[in-house]
Amino acid sequence: MHREEAFALWVLRACALFLVVAMASLVAYLGYQASGLFTIDQVSLGEFLTSFRFDPDLNHVGAAVFLLGSLSVTGLALLIGGPLGVAVAIFLSEIAPPALASVLTLTIELLVGIPSVVYGWLGLLVVVPFVRATSLTSGFGFLAAGLVLGVMILPTVVALSLEALRAQPQSLREGSLALGATRWETICHVLLPAARAGLGVAFLLGIARAIGETLAVQMVIGNASVFPHDLFHAAATLPTEIVLDMAGAPPGSLLQHALFAMACVLLGISLLLVLLVRMIARRS
């Protein structure tokens, strides 16, 4: 009997240890591959992060184009999906009749599960032709990618904002209404300030989803390793460049090292976002 107990505990311990080892080796392996860029290929970190020239055949691997591309597309997506998501969450928790709210919540939950390639496919067949028709360009570019990503992060933002709003005590609303405030004033001056930590988390996790998104963006952004001067021309982000170039990168080459270094940058941004979420959660 005691041996069974001890054995079970050891198995559970080993599984828990595996999780820690997996995460540690992920960081170590990717970091080691990326370090080749700085040790073997003698590229400086500053050049890698700030140079806009990406031309691996001529030994230029500046990733600034992709870094800036990732940040711009994510910002655009947040501009589209963020306010709309919070507005829908407010509608669901404060205004909608209960039957409508439950139907809409169900549909939005369904949207969370739709695979990212399907969003990319919809972007390719609906968004890109729409942008093409309105702007007289190819249609592939920042705007198409931002629109697709904005719709993609919408369910995440709605679900988390809704959670934050519903967690506010009913007495807050009653107190404000009893003082003669209108519903809009109650929402704007009482509820939103009270739920700001939760809303911040909703935005941060929306950003996290947008910045790591690969295929939905790759299908509509046009994939050009230059930084475009407007929203209607082809661009690229860190994940789209990785997924496109990895297949043709010879092992141990400059290009491969650069792609792994870009993956590390992406990983770093994601970890930073989670750290922020943790800090917010701990403070409130």
Next chain:
Amino acid sequence: MEYFLRRRRQWGNLVALACFWMSAILVMVLIVALLGWLVWSGASALSWSFLTSVPNETGAGGGIGPEIFNSFYLLFLTLFFTVPLALAVALYLEEYAQPGIVASAIQLAAEALATVPSIVMGLFGLLVFVFVLRWRFSALGGALTLTLLNLPTMMRMTQQALHAVPGSLREASLALGATKWRTIIHVVIPGAIAPLTTGIVLIAGRIFGETAALIYTAGVSVSNANPYDFGLFHPAETLSVHLWYTHAEGVAVDAQRIGSGSAVVLVAMVVIFNVLARLIGNFFRRRTSGR
């Protein structure tokens, strides 16, 4: 004066409420239009031969039979690794570990792992399974990469399920003389079975649609020897990867038809997994509440 101020405030309120209604209607119209368009364009592409025949890389008339098979095969393999592993770690954290450095290190590792973007996880899979272990693109490599990707979420859901089991049940079992492990096997896990099953079905939907992590681990082609191959070390392109590949790199002439058909199958599967999760939850709730 006061009258006008009150009027202005009421107008402001009405305008704001109208804006909220409009944004909700906009999102509803968007959802209905997108899903409707997807189903309408996909329905014409669907046929029995499309769902069962092998793909054609260059000409017209290719199907998605092997891709559907691979999607389910990888789903099964991934769940086979993910569920026991997540259960073990969750049991350790919830039932055994004392709060301290070890427990918080495990929790931190899980949270960090949860944030890794799927393309980065795919590169890690490429490094470990293709470069180091030299498996080439394989079903097993893909499934293990997906396991790492989904382990944190499954673990969190398992932890919540275990946490919801009342402590009095554990105490009653221990008081009857059962050992801790026996209590877990016979009392705690059966008590958490409803949220556990719901969680497994929800995670299954995510695994089914995952793409970016599979491109460089399970590959973008089906097995040469036999398209319906149970071999662990053969390439295994799934349906979602196929949808991407036909458009990004492929040269099939009827890419539009393949895309529409694959997309509608993927969405249909997600809907089925969601409904299933809800039904299972309701079934267990009715059974345990005795009504």
